[in-house]
Amino acid sequence: MSGNMCTKPGVFTGGRLDVDEKEEKVVDIYVRGESVIVYENPWVEGAPPPNIPATARDRLPDVDTSCKAVTEERDRRESNINQHALQGWLYFNNSLYYFSSARKTWNDSRQDCQSRGADLVIINSREEQEFTGQLKKLTWIGLTDSETEGIWKWVDGTPLTTSYWGPGEPNSDGGRNEDCGEIRFHDRRNSWNDESCGSSNFWICEKPADP
Ligand code: BGC
Ligand code: CA
Numbered sequence: 227m228s229g230n231m232c233t234k235p236g237v238f239t240g241g242r243l244d245v246d247e248k249e250e251k252v253v254d255i256y257v258r259g260e261s262v263i264v265y266e267n268p269w270v271e272g273a274p275p276p277n278i279p280a281t282a283r284d285r286l287p288d289v290d291t292s293c294k295a296v297t298e299e300r301d302r303r304e305s306n307i308n309q310h311a312l313q314g315w316l317y318f319n320n321s322l323y324y325f326s327s328a329r330k331t332w333n334d335s336r337q338d339c340q341s342r343g344a345d346l347v348i349i350n351s352r353e354e355q356e357f358t359g360q361l362k363k364l365t366w367i368g369l370t371d372s373e374t375e376g377i378w379k380w381v382d383g384t385p386l387t388t389s390y391w392g393p394g395e396p397n398s399d400g401g402r403n404e405d406c407g408e409i410r411f412h413d414r415r416n417s418w419n420d421e422s423c424g425s426s427n428f429w430i431c432e433k434p435a436d437p
Pocket of ligand 1: 395397399404419420421422
């Protein structure tokens with residue numbers, strides 16, 4: 227997408243505002259930085275300037291700059307997503323994902339992600355769980371209990387809250403040290419298994435879509 231997001235610097239007219247009662251109103255919206263001021267009596271083109279309180283009036287000179295910044299931010303973000311797409315990354319819900327086509331140990335997979343400016347995927351929603359399950363291969367995710375047995379943590383150090391362990395997992399199968407999380411049970415919503423970190427798996431990297 228391209229073009230400027232700002233229709234008219236300083237004053238937006240004809241905006242639609244859905245208030246609680248679902249009443250439709252035409253308003254003027256003044257924006258500066260993170261402040262938004264809504265005027266319910268819109269200014270008609272050609273009419274005398276609206277009676278804007280001094281504080282709001284003071285904000286107006288910055289609106290143009292602010293709109294430009296928002297437009298540039300959007301363009302930077304889109305160009306970042308497009309550049310990643312050319313290298314095989316997929317965009318989903320504000321993140322970029324790299325699905326490997328090779329297999330490595332959990333540590334080597336993580337290193338590969340880090341060398342791409344990312345880390346192993348952290349799954350924190352049902353949508354992301356479904357999205358990452360699409361590969362239908364044994365796939366490392368950014369989950370490990372190698373620090374303290376039984377305490378599962380994501381690679382960013384956050385504790386595991388919502389989990390999607392498969393039936394009977396994690397089980398340190400047969401007394402083995404299974405300290406790394408993988409996607410294994412592809413026909414189930416709860417698809418995770420704990421596996422030995424030295425096994426060779428495919429992997430998924432994730433990084434934020436905003437540079
Ligand atoms: C895996 C175990 C897993 C088990 C489940 C084995 O092949 O290595 O981690 O718990 O399958 O049946
Ligand atoms: Ca297991």
